[in-house]
Amino acid sequence: xxxxxxxxxxxxxxxxxxxxxxxxxxxxxxxxxxxxxxxxxxxxxxxxxxxxxxxxxxxxxxxxxxxxxxxxxxxxxxxxxxxxxxxxxxxxxxxxxxxxxxxxxxxxxxxxxxxxxxxxxxxxxxxxxxxxxxxxxxxxxxxxxxxxxxxxxxxxxxxxxxxxxxxxxxxxxxxxxxxxxxxxxxxxxxxxxxxxxxxxxxxxxxxxxxxxxxxxxxxxxxxxxxxxxxxxxxxxxxxxxxxxxxxxxxxxxxxxxxxxxxxxxxxxxxxxxxxxxxxxxxxxxxxxxxxxxxxxxxxxxxxxxxxxxxxxxx
Numbered sequence: 466x467x468x469x470x471x472x473x474x475x476x477x478x479x480x481x482x483x484x485x486x487x488x489x490x491x492x493x494x495x496x497x498x499x500x501x502x503x504x505x506x507x508x509x510x511x512x513x514x515x516x517x518x519x520x521x522x523x524x525x526x527x528x529x530x531x532x533x534x535x536x537x538x539x540x541x542x543x544x545x546x547x548x549x550x551x552x553x554x555x556x557x558x559x560x561x562x563x564x565x566x567x568x569x570x571x572x573x574x575x576x577x578x579x580x581x582x583x584x585x586x587x588x589x590x591x592x593x594x595x596x597x598x599x600x601x602x603x604x605x606x607x608x609x610x611x612x613x614x615x616x617x618x619x620x621x622x623x624x625x626x627x628x629x630x631x632x633x634x635x636x637x638x639x640x641x642x643x644x645x646x647x648x649x650x651x652x653x654x655x656x657x658x659x660x661x662x663x664x665x666x667x668x669x670x671x672x673x674x675x676x677x678x679x680x681x682x683x684x685x686x687x688x689x690x691x692x693x694x695x696x697x698x699x700x701x702x703x704x705x706x707x708x709x710x711x712x713x714x715x716x717x718x719x720x721x722x723x724x725x726x727x728x729x730x731x732x733x734x735x736x737x738x739x740x741x742x743x744x745x746x747x748x749x750x751x752x753x754x755x756x757x758x759x760x761x762x763x764x765x766x767x768x769x770x771x772x773x774x775x776x777x778x779x
Contacts, residue, residue: 535693543696590746678705
């Protein structure tokens with residue numbers, strides 16, 4: 466446009482069969498929040514802020530690591546790749562996945578596997594993706610704040626080794642503290658190998674939904690990134706959470722929870738857990754075992770129960 470701005474017209478037409486959508490998700494879809502323009506506009510706004518991070522030399526950063534300006538850019542690029550990889554694992558895009566277990570929302574996870582061979586930035590071997598969704602009787606914002614709080618992470622994350630985590634680096638595009646890239650390290654006394662691994666995390670949030678994506682990263686590789694080095698070779702296998710408001714009218718909310726937590730207009734949330742795990746590092750002959758399936762199902766169930774217990778949900 467003449468004033469230097471761009472005008473964008475975006476038309477998104479979606480047709481879906483409501484009968485195959487889980488009943489907990491139908492209000493979200495019928496309200497327009499699932500596929501509506503507001504969601505895409507919110508995503509565009511977040512992406513614009515991210516691009517500002519990549520281009521700006523005055524990014525807001527809180528850290529104790531001596532990260533360089535070019536290091537901030539490399540770290541944000543790495544976090545973007547991590548989030549794309551997480552979404553590809555949860556939504557079964559970008560890769561050829563084989564369905565192992567169909568799953569039933571909240572009761573057992575949907576399990577998919579794929580062989581990763583000679584793919585830069587990925588571990589080699591058999592990758593297992595486990596996903597499930599549960600209804601939570603707490604607001605979207607409260608659930609997001611709980612899961613991204615590094616001081617409370619030990620209440621649900623086994624990678625914390627039973628102790629709080631310390632945020633070493635915090636990169637925020639703008640004033641919204643909920644949208645950021647962080648580098649965490651465990652402070653648990655019983656973690657004898659705490660210097661070998663860090664946690665890279667990206668959080669994104671707006672009124673229509675939130676993402677919390679994280680992965681363990683090698684400390685030597687992250688030192689290269691924080692000094693402005695190329696992040697393309699850093700090996701990632703991310704896990705995380707997606708949170709959306711449930712869109713239920715107050716009179717139609719599920720009643721299998723502590724009702725005191727959903728009084729008022731904040732409502733509940735739909736929480737999707739997505740874990741990606743390397744179950745065999747010997748491609749292409751890698752095979753999925755019954756023990757691996759049981760271990761992942763148990764991990765999903767424990768994580769859900771720990772989150773519910775921490776938030777006092779039945």
